[in-house]
Amino acid sequence: MTQEDKSLFRYRLIAPLLDPDLKRGEKNRLFSAIASKIHLLPNRRERRFSRETIHNWYKRYRKLGFEMYGPYLPDPNDPTKKIRTQLLAWLDDRSRVILHAQFFFEAKLPNLEHCLRKAIQKMGLPKKIYVDNGQIYSSKQLANICARF
Secondary structure: OOHHHHHHHHHHHHHHHHOOOOOHHHHHHHHHHHHHOOEEOOOOOEEOOOHHHHHHHHHHHHHHOHHHHOOEEEOOOOOOOEEEOEEEEEEOOOOOOEEEEEEEOOOOHHHHHHHHHHHHHHHOOOOOOOOOOOHHHHOHHHHHHHHHO
């Protein structure tokens, strides 16, 4: 199992916990619910994770973002340096299926658009897109793309 596989798996597990509308009690029940399940790993093995492990993944994500999981790759401009990559991902809000996810050297609008295009090619046009208030998600270009469909 690659580091990317682990990262995507962990993110998929904690993604429901990132909902800003969750109340504290709901979030606590959700931690327990996730910990109570047996999860299928990317390598097809089954495993249960403790509430503490899931909470640690959640805290690390909230503190550092997904970049903490991105692999370091050689800098294309200077092969002696390594750059941490950033993951851009599109998820189905209801099923939590990862529609498309890809590591990039920068979380920039062209990379987000590329990732969205791949998700649409795989799964078709979404009815709605939910995003956070990050700069790339609130761009005029993304609003134009959404308005046209």
